[in-house]
Structures are given as C-alpha cells and as structure tokens.
Amino acid sequence: MIRSFLLLLLFTSLGIFLHELAHHLFGIPSMVSLSRNWPLVPVTPDNRNVEIVGTLAGPATNLLLGYLGLGAYVAIGDESLKSIGYHGGLANAFVVFIGAIINLFVDWVSNSYVNDLQEVSKLVGINILVLPAIFIALSVLPLMYFWSKRANITQKKVTWILLLVAAWLIGGISLMLLDTTFHIRFRIV
Numbered sequence: 001m002i003r004s005f006l007l008l009l010l011f012t013s014l015g016i017f018l019h020e021l022a023h024h025l026f027g028i029p030s031m032v033s034l035s036r037n038w039p040l041v042p043v044t045p046d047n048r049n050v051e052i053v054g055t056l057a058g059p060a061t062n063l064l065l066g067y068l069g070l071g072a073y074v075a076i077g078d079e080s081l082k083s084i085g086y087h088g089g090l091a092n093a094f095v096v097f098i099g100a101i102i103n104l105f106v107d108w109v110s111n112s113y114v115n116d117l118q119e120v121s122k123l124v125g126i127n128i129l130v131l132p133a134i135f136i137a138l139s140v141l142p143l144m145y146f147w148s149k150r151a152n153i154t155q156k157k158v159t160w161i162l163l164l165v166a167a168w169l170i171g172g173i174s175l176m177l178l179d180t181t182f183h184i185r186f187r188i189v
Contacts, residue, residue: 001163004087004153008167011069011091015062016175019095022061023116024188027054033184035175040187048123055120059096059135066093070142073149083152090146094164096139100132 016035023037024030028051031038037058043051069089073082103115113122117131150160178184 007087012171022057
C-alpha cells in the first residue's frame with residue numbers, strides 16, 4: 001500500500017507539472033513553475049485562439065495521461081508496466097475529476113470563475129458549466145475502470161479513496177511549497 005501511495009504521489013505531482021507545462025507549450029508566452037503558470041502577455045483578439053488552446057491544454061493533458069494509463073494497464077502484459085499504467089492513469093484521471101469539481105465550487109463561492117475550464121468557456125462564449133461537465137464525465141470513465149480494479153492497491157474502498165485524495169493533496173501542496181520556497185520559475189522557448 002505504501003508503494004501505491006508513493007506511485008500515486010509521483011504521478012499526481014508529475015501530472016500537475018505537465019498540466020502547467022502544456023499551458024506554456026500550447027498557449028501564449030508564459031512563465032511556468034512546478035504548479036502554476038503566469039501569462040506574460042495579455043489576451044487580445046490576435047492571440048485569443050492560442051490562449052483557448054493553451055488554457056485547454058492543461059486539463060486535456062491530464063485527461064490524455066489518464067486514458068494512456070488506462071490503455072497501458074489494459075494492453076500491457078508486464079506487471080510492472082501495468083502498475084505504472086494503473087497508478088499513472090488513476091492519478092491523472094483523478095486530477096481532472098477533482099480539479100474540475102473543486103474549481104467549480106471555489107469559483108461559485110468566490111464568484112470569480114477563473115480556472116482553466118471556466119476561462120475557456122468564457123473565451124468561446126459558452127456556459128461556464130459545460131466544459132467542466134464534459135471533463136468530469138470523461139474522467140469518470142477511467143476512474144470507474146480503475147475503481148473496479150482497486151484490489152491493485154487495497155480491498156478497502158475507503159482506503160483506496162483516502163490514498164488517492166492524500167496523494168493529490170500532498171502532491172499539490174508539496175509542489176506549491178517548493179515553488180514558493182525556492183521561487184522555481186522558468187520559460188521554455
């Protein structure tokens with residue numbers, strides 16, 4: 001179980017970083033850290049489409065990693081690689097699922113609506129609930145499959161959920177603390 005927690009923590013942390021890196025690589029020029037992304041130019045009519053793609057690239061990367069992990073788990077015979085697929089896919093599908101739900105709640109409470117999926121919704125002119133609902137639904141599919149195979153981690157349903165939530169919380173908080181403490185910032189051109 002400790003091995004599973006460490007793998008979930010690793011893949012959650014890696015997924016968060018790749019999420020931010022995807023914003024940078026596919027979006028407008030930005031500064032990237034381990035857990036954040038800061039645009040260096042304002043969104044204008046000229047770069048609006050690039051901003052839409054870049055903003056959507058973060059959650060789409062995690063969703064893709066979730067499905068790649070699922071595919072690896074299902075298609076690969078080697079147990080070590082299956083384990084990597086299981087934990088990597090589970091961690092990233094959960095990042096999408098819980099991120100969309102929590103961001104909706106926080107945005108609703110703060111009335112700010114500035115997370116990735118709501119930002120894209122505003123840029124393309126659709127209801128701010130549509131993209132989060134789509135991403136939640138798409139992340140539920142691999143999560144349901146991984147749930148059915150939860151014996152890979154533990155037989156106990158509550159323990160499986162707690163390990164996943166703990167890895168997500170500790171991974172995200174650790175990356176934020178590293179960013180804040182060491183001021184990790186870079187720009188890849």
